Amino acid sequence: MAVRSAMHRAGAAALAELLRFAVPAADQRTIPCSCGHQARHQEARGKTILTVVGAVKISRPYYLCPHCHLGQFPADVELDIKNTESSPGVRRLEAFVGQEAPCEQGRQRMKLLAGLEVTTKAVERMAEVIGADIAARQQAQIQLAMQLDLPIVVGDPIPILYIQMDGTGVPVVKKETVGRASKTEGQPAHTREVKLGCVFTQTTWDEEGRPVRVPDSTTYVGAIETAEEFGKRLYLEAWQRGWSRARVRVVMGDGSVWIWNQADLHFPGAIQIVDLYHAREHLWELARKLFPNDEALQKRWMMTHQHWLDHGKIKKLVTSLQSTPTSSAELSEKLRIEAEYFRRNAMRMRYPKFRRLHLFVGTGVIEAGCKTVVGSRLKQSGMFWTVRGANAILALRCCYLNGRFEDYWEGRRAA
Ligand SMILES: [Zn+2]
16 A cells, blocks of 8 residues: 555656646647637646546636636546536546445545545545446437337347346435325325336356346446436437347337337337236235235135136136126225236236247346346435436446446547
């Protein structure tokens, strides 16, 4: 650690020398100003920036426009340090630790791993700024994707491409839930739903015919937004992942109506599959209501009903629910709703057929994503998000987890 500190100090001194800009030559003392006039060179001005080797004082030429009095530092633009006291390297580290963990932990990691002293607030601010920038760039791409036909992504055909969608609540500050319906009636909602989607591929199955996901093939998109906005976001991601050259296309989710509306709209013709385990849970919930406190009867009822579900005999299941005698109005309504749920999703519950095709029947990938992408970063105790802040962190985190963090920084340099 002592050696590292010494190396940092030596590096900072060398960097300060490198970043001492010379006085511009006589023919380069004016540069264009955005107002249309010419800004004139004034003098060299100093600024201290935090770099990955510590604080460095740099000196660069300052230009002032006599017409509109706007000042500018062309060197700051070149070095990507305009209006900031951190170098791109430090900002990249701050964004990295900020997407990974709560910002106080991020501050500690900066100190331990990089030997840099920054504030928790700086990590938080930088993660949000970078995340918002990533989100804005994506939004521009989404607009483009909606306006024109996207260029075909070249590459080998993909045997099976999956899309899974889910929703998960994150705690938000009070102002973000004003006027919104809560899940439990009469109580204020404290959360907003993050819609999360993932895309992954499957090329093979194991000896027992079970599907095998290609390791590291999963990418995520997520935001607190309407189903319509989210649908476009997921469409772009699927397109970039090679939707157009997938031989078999599969969309999976639970029974939520918004999921299937978006699936029909953006991914027509894809095989739609309702998560088997969600469907089973619907049956268990009914069993508990039909036979309260009688586990033996619940299990017996489940034996036949789950058998029908697992074997795709949805018509039988629906008929049974519709003809279940009950004297309770509440229970009868519940049976009607559940019968409708299975009837509506019958085509998406052809599990024997899906198994024959060696497809997944569970949405484990997106459920794990809800934990790793959203839960571990945004649902820690004491966290309350603004929609803006949560969406910025989500954009940043997805960018990193999708392996596109370096591309983002390259894209910034090119811009
Ligand atoms: Zn000017």
